[in-house]
Amino acid sequence: MNWSMNEILQLSLMFLVPVISSLPIAIAWIYRPGEEWARKLPYLSVFGLFISLLISLNILFNVEDGFYSYPWIPSLNINFVFVVDYLSRYMGVLTALIAFLIGVYGLEYMKDDYRLGWYWFFFNTFTASMLLVVYSDNLLTLLIGWEGLGLASWGLIGHWFRDDDEITFVGEKGRKVGPLELSWSPSFGGWRAISTIRFGDMPMFFAIATIFALVGTLDIHSIPWHELFERIGFFGSVFLLFLFLMGPFTKSAQLPFSEWLMTAMTGPTTVSALLHSATMVAAGTYLFMRLSWYIQPWNAETPALAVVYSVVLFLGLISAFYGAIVALGLRERKVLLAASTMSSLGLMFASSAASFWIGQIAIIVAFWYLMVHAFAKASLFLVAGHLIHATHDRFCSGDRVFSRKMKAAFAVTIVATLFLSGIPPFTAYWVKSAMDGVMEHLAEEGVILPFYLLVLVSVIYSAFLAKFLSLNFMRGEKPKHEHVENANLMKLAYSIMVSMLFILLYAVSHEHHFVEEGHLVTSFAVGVLVTVSYLIALYKPSVKAFSRVGVFLTDRMYLPFLNDFIIPKIGWFIAAVVDYANRGIDYFFHQAIPSFFDWISRLIRAVQKGYLPSYLRIVAAWIMIFIVAIAIAGWYGWP
Amino acid sequence: MALMALELGLTNSLLLISIIILTLGAAFSIKDRRIGFIASIIAIVVSVASLTAETYFYGVFVAAIGLLNIFCLYISQNQIKGIDYALVALMVLATVWVILSNNFAVILATFVLVSVPTYVLVLTGEKDLKLEVGIKYITFMVFATVLFLIGSLLLVFSSQVFSAQASPILYIIGYVFLILGLSLEVGVAPLHEWVPDVFAAADAIPISIVASLAKIVPFIVAFKILIATSTPLTESITLFTAFLAVVSMFVGNIGALTSREHGRVLGYSTVANMGYVLATLVAIVRLEFVYLAIAGALLQLFANSAGKIGFFTAIKKEGMGSPFTYALALSFIGMPPLMGFWSKLFITLSLVNSGYLWLAVLLVLNSAISVPYYLRLARELGKGRGTGIVNLIGLLVTLLVIVTLYPPDWFLQGVKGVVVMFGISGISGIS
Structure with missing residues (x-):
């Protein structure tokens, strides 16, 4: 345990600065909403995000691996304990960088908004909470950050709380299926998000409390996991782990808790990009990775862990499959991307869960996929936001003429889809190859299904990404409105975002494991399949004959x-x-x-008839009864 | 020892002096009834001067209650004006005397001394003699006195002549007779039939004396005799007392819930209160805690007296200031810091310490049951903010129940000192 004040100071600055820097705009907007000088204050908020980014970079390069602790409630053995390791090092930078870039994008995207104080306060609070989750080793501090995520998510999804702009809704307005109208407003989306997440957080909270009661510590790295599992037995362990995982499952929108993520798209696009694709929803998978990292399930033959990890593996794959085919049917820009996010999160869960059989490498693969996905998906969301601004349409539309006016967006979409779908030799190909390898190993262990499910998901995934590209820039309808403006800050932000994929490509090429896996025949065959499906979808993004299936998928299978x-x-x-x-x-x-x-009272008073003789008789009778009773009691052996 | 003898001698002579004063006062009140009034007050004050340090607070409370009774008589009319003051003063003297004396004959005499004056008082009224009420009351009182005296004699006899182990039957029968006599005298259910009728039909002022001053002596006499004659047998027969106490609490409180006449409600309230006080007699099984029981019993009797005097005066004068009626009601209910709270606290503690937890629980439950009718009384009898003579009495009785604002440890310590001398000279027991 390291007690270095320097690191503690850096970490606390990183958590506090974003929140503090958003207070001026939050307070200004309460008293002077909409004034010109107040609209300048968001620059300060973004500067706070920048400070966090610098600190996270410093931690990446200059801070040693280890646990940094500061006393909080020493009598209960609860302390602020922060971890710097393989996972948090990169995840921290990823969070801070994406938050900063989207912050820059938001300066322009949100500049005419009617609720800037609310927006920036929750945006920056979110970033601080996410960083707290990333670096926390103590489950209580982690929980504080975790609840901050939920709160910020509610605040930002329902940001346009007046529900007065059709462009902010999800689903077709007025479309009725049975008793339900399949259309959701921002305020409804916010409520749905917080209620679903709280549904998972409650069991997780009790699981954390149980762990504390049983082992007396909440530091993930020092909890004696295997002793704990032995102590509470098979059913106890399974029950405890599922209680705990309800938090990650709901937060990462796994089946059947996925609906909140779809209606979360009623929030501003910046929110969808940061919270609901790159970071917050990934927090569930990240927590699962962090737990597995220290539980080290590959080192134990615990039957309970076998059950839990099998369930997570299949739940992840099924959610991935569901998300992918739903995305294939959807035409709403952001909802399509949301479904694809759910699909990716499923793959992350599945791959991490495979660590039970394969070892730590499975978690590393999942984590790299998380990073690639974060940058690519955030780029796509930012582009989608720009498109919605430019066309005033939530649904995919755009042809070649339109794409000439939106060159940067077009280019970024091409790069992001190519790099994310797993087409050789782009970034995701190498990571996905490693994931293919993981699932193949599973097949060697006798679990065949996951590999085929993964290939199937990859093929569909690539297809809907190409469909997104094609319908928005190449073969879509001509947009009804076109307001192509000079959105330089937005373009700059998503261009930098997408260029991170090149850096990741460079990084991947130095990881021997990924390179080796990428050169295997199976991986290459899958890569070819993915490429073919990408090309087909690019050429034929929609098939009329399947329109009924499309509706079924658009309605998210009801x-x-x-x-x-x-x-x-x-x-x-x-x-x-x-x-x-x-x-x-x-x-x-x-x-x-x-x-x-x-009734009793009347019974008692019924005696009072007023006649002295009857009273006398009653009293005499009672006295006789008592004396006789005492005599009988004495007869039967008074002590 | 010599000093104590001297003190006792002084006490006796002071009591004797006050008897002479009140007798002369009563005789001369035929000329002017104010002579009887003043003589009675002087007699009470002289009797208070006879008190020892430990019994000082007790005596002041008793005197205060007696003076309030006299004052109430002074502002109302009856057929024996002048004599009535002396009767109350005589009861006060007996009540003071009983705490001081260890003489068996004197103790029994005080029992009769507080009982007999009420026979006369209950007959009196504003216009006519209340003959029917008087007959009902006197019949049961005679019955009660006989049972009580026989019980006392049997108890003393059993512990004097035989040892109690040798003759358990005699002890048990004596105990049962004494408790039954006591119950009938003060109005414990199920021997309470006379109480609601008499309380509802008698004149309010005389009955307030029966409900207040007359209740104290019987319990002290019972305590003294039971402590003096207590044997290991007491522990098993005590259950009988506990049973009567519980029946009385429930009958009193529940009976009061649906009673309409205020006098009748107060009658049932008396039945309940006598249940609470009777419960303290079970504490004799653990003599080291008996001081708690006696302190609780006495405070409960004082709180009951203050409340009864206040409410009956309110009935007589058709209303009293609502602050006073509510203060009295809250004291009855047991709201801190009023006297009714402390008395129930001490009683409950003594019951718990004697191993009668269930009885303590039932007592607390009964306090809850009593809430509705006391508040109803306070609401119906309390009118306005209150002025005039009736409110002077209201103020005085409220002061009496609010005096425990200063936590009554002082009273507890006094009782602790007195209890050491509780007993009857010449009879084994605590001394």
Whole structure:
């Protein structure tokens, strides 16, 4: 344990500066909303993000691996403990860099907004919370950051709380399926996000409390995981881990908790890019990776872990498959990208879960995929935001004429889709190859299905990315409106963002494992398949004959019915039960007890007839009864 | 020893002097009833001067209650004007005397001394004699006195002549007779039938004396005799007392809930309060905690007296200032820092210490049951902010129950000193 003040100071500055730098605009907007000078204050907020970025870079290059601790509640063995290791080093920079770039983009994207104080406060609070999650080794500080993510997510999704602009909605307005209207407003989206996430956070909170009660520490690296599992047995371990993983599952939008992520697209595009693709939703997978990193399931033959990791593996793959085919059917720009994000998160879970059989390398592969995905998807979201601004349309539209006016966006989309889909020799190809390798290893262990599911997902994934490119820039309809403006800051931001993929390509080429895997025949064959599907989709982005299937997929296979119909019914049922119970309690205390006492009281007073002789008889009788009773008691052996 | 003898001698002579004063006062009140009034007050003050340090607070409370009774009589009319003051003063003397004396004959005499004056008082009224009420009351009192005296004699006899182990039957029967006599005398259920009728039909002022001053002596006599004659047998027979106490609490409190007449409500309230006080007799099984029980019992009797005097005066004068009625109601309910809270606290503590946790729980439960009717009384009898003579009495009784604003450890310590001398000379027991 390292007690170095220098690192602690840096870390706390990194967490605090973004929040503090967003306070001026937040306060200014309360008292002077919309004034010209107030609209300059966001530059200060972005400067705060920049400071965090510098500190995270310093940690990347200059701080040694280790745990940095500062006393908090020493009597309970709860301290601020921060970790610098392989995962947090890169994840920290990734978070800070993407937040900063999107912050720059947001300066232009949000400049005419009506609620800047709210936006920047939650945007920067989000960044601070995410950094806290990334660097926390102590589960309590991690939980604080984790709840900060949920809160910021609610605030930002519902940012346009007036629900007065159709462009901010998700789904076609007025489209009814059965009793439901498949259209969601920002305020509804915010509520749905926080309620789904809280549904997972509660069990996670209890799991953390249980861990603390059982082992007396909350530092992930010092919890004796295997002793703990031995102590609570098979069912206890499975139960505890699933309670804990409810947090990551809901936050990372795995089935069946995916709907909130789709309606989260009602928030500003910057929010979708930062929270709902690159970082916050990845926090669930990141936490799973961090846990696995220290649990080291590959070192133990614990049956409970086998069960849990198998479930996570398949849940991840199935979510990935679901997300991919739903994305294939969708035509809403941001929702398509959201579904694809869910798909990628599923792959990250699956690959990390494979670490039980393969070892630490599976987590490293998942983590690299997380990084590639973050930059590529953030770029695509920023482009989508620009497109929505330029066309005033949430749905894909754009032809070659339009793409000439949007050259930067077009180029960035090409790079991002090529680098993300796994086409050789671009970045994701090498990482995906390693992932193919992981799943192939599983097949050698006798679990064949994951490999084929992964190939299938990869092919579909590549297809919808190409579809996104094609429908927006090449073979889509001509946009109804065109307001192509000189959005230099936005272009700059997503250009830098996408160029990070080249740096990652350079980094990947120095990782022997990825290079070796990329040169295997299987990997190359998968790469060819992916390329073919990409080209086909590029040429034929929509097929009329499949339009009915498309509608089924656009409606997300009617999963909204679970969230908007079945669960509310359960909720109303519980409300009815509670109502009856309430009435029962009311009746018991306000009717039953008083009338019972009333009855007894009248019974007691019934004796009072006013006749002395009858009173005398009663009293004499009682006295006789008592004396006889005492006599009998004495007869049967008084002590 | 010599000093103590001298002190006792002084006490006795002071009591004797006050008896002479009140007798002369009563005789001369035929000329002017104010002579009886003043003589009675002087007699009470002289009797208070006879008190020792430990019994000082007790005596002041008793005197205060007696003076309040006299004052209430002074502002109302009856057929024996002048004599009535002397009767109350006589009861005060008996009540003071009983705490000081260890003489068996004197103790029994005080029991009769507080009982008999009430026979006369309960008959009196504003216009006519309350004959029916009087007959009901006197019949049961005679019955009660006989049972009580027989019980006392049997108890003393059993511990004097035989040892109690040798003759358990005699002890048990004596105990049961004494408790039954006591119950009938003060109005413990299920021997309470006379209470609601008499309380509702009698004149409010005389009955307030029956409900207040007359209740104290029987319990002290019972404590003294039971402590003096206590044997290992007491522990098993005590359950009988606990049973009567519980029945009385429930019958009193629940009966009061639906009673409409205020006098009747107060009658049931008395039944409940006598249940609380009777419960303290179980504490004799652990003599080291009996001082808590006696302190609780006495405070409960004082709080009950103050409340009854206040409420009956309010009935008589058709209303009293609502601050006073609410203060009295809250004291009855047991709201800190009023006297009713401390008395119930001490009683509860003594019950818990004697191993009667269930009885303590039931007592607290009963306090909750009593809330509605006390608040109803306070609301219906309390009118306005209050002025006039009736509110002077309201103010005085409120002062009496609010005196425990200063936590009554002082009273507890005094009782602790007195209890050491509790007992009857010549009889084994605590001394």
